[in-house]
Amino acid sequence: MKYLKSKTLFISMLGLIILLFACSKKSTQPTAPGVYKIAFSLDIADNENNNIYTINPDGTELSQLTFASSTSSNGDPIWSPDGNYIFYKDFMNEANEIIRMKADGTEKVNLTQYSGLDRLCDISSDGTKMAFISDREQSTYNIFVMDLDSMTTTNITEGQVFESRQVKFTPDGLRLLYSTNTAGYYDLCLEDIDGIAQTLLSNHTYDDTYGVVAPNGLKIAYVSTAEGAENSDIWVCSIDGTNRTKISTSTKVKLEPCWSPNSLKVAYTELINSDTANIIVVNADGSNAICLTDSSAVYYNAKWSPDGVKIAYISFMQTTSELFVMNSDGSGKLQLTNTYGAGRVYYLAWSPAL
Secondary structure, three states: OOOHHHHHHHHHHHHHHHHHHOOOOOOOOOOOOOOOOEEEEEOOOEEEEEEEEEEOOOOOOHHHHHHOOOOEEEEEEEEEEOOOOOEEEEEEEEEEOOOOOOOOOOEEEEEOOOOOEEEEEEEEEOEEEEEEEEEEOOOEEEEEEOOOOOOEEEEEOOOOEEEEEEEEOOOOEEEEEEEEEEEEEEEEEEEEOOOOOOOOOOOOOOEEEEEEEEOOOEEEEEEEEEOOOOEEEEEEEEEEOOEEOOOOOOOOOOEEEEOOOOOOOEEEEEEEOOOOEEEEEEEOOOOOEEEEEOOOOEEEEEEEEEOOOOEEEEEEOOOEEEEEEEEEOOOOOOOEEEEEEEEEEEEEEEEOOO
């Protein structure tokens, strides 16, 4: 049994080496404005040992940027707004650290240096602040904002119970959007990055989570159980919490809303069953919903390219997942990775224009 496992791992690693060789041929053309890369985490042998990679959206120039030990894992990459750095979490010995490295994988710096768990959430639009979750001050988790110049941190939640799956800066970088638990339910909340002023955007007997502010700063897309816990839907509201509109229509569970760069559309994941999920794109007013995938796998983690032309996503089937990209209308689907049935892709992030 051990021999078979070793043989499988060897074949997987050999396949990755071949893939790396095939994709690492550098283009003879210089990188031009409007060119993008995708950062993602990959576990080639499905052994919870992720590393960070980048790849061009045409499948060329695959580069491995981190080389985690057998007892560590690197994940959740986020680009700096200028494209010069990638931030990621490094899990080792039951502790999470947050690392910043150059976009070519050099000059890695540990930003947190804490023996507990620090989880990266977001980088502000000007690149000067980092939001993360940590248990460093209390036995419970809190949301912190770090000034990346002074390396000082501010605890902005002070013991609140909050939903940790979506903590995001507003486009102006002055506030954080997250969901806080009030009277047993999660409600959308905007809080200044100094932790002084908090604005509760909802106060209901149901959950509002996964909130994300539109790039123009005017609206929020989020997941709500307003029409029943078994029917989570995608809703849109104004930045002050008013003008709530449900924009999804099926009775399936919906997750992961993501705004288009022009703030006119929302992409999200619709769960059909445990083996199937589709990516849906809909106008921000709820009109013209289009299913972009074919119900043959679990398609999720849809992210628009900064110019709105492409959508990158992950496809999971049986025991493996791969990174794909398609045109924003669902045409031109292209598989970017091939783990040969032995690995998994986790999380993805587009670079800004390079």
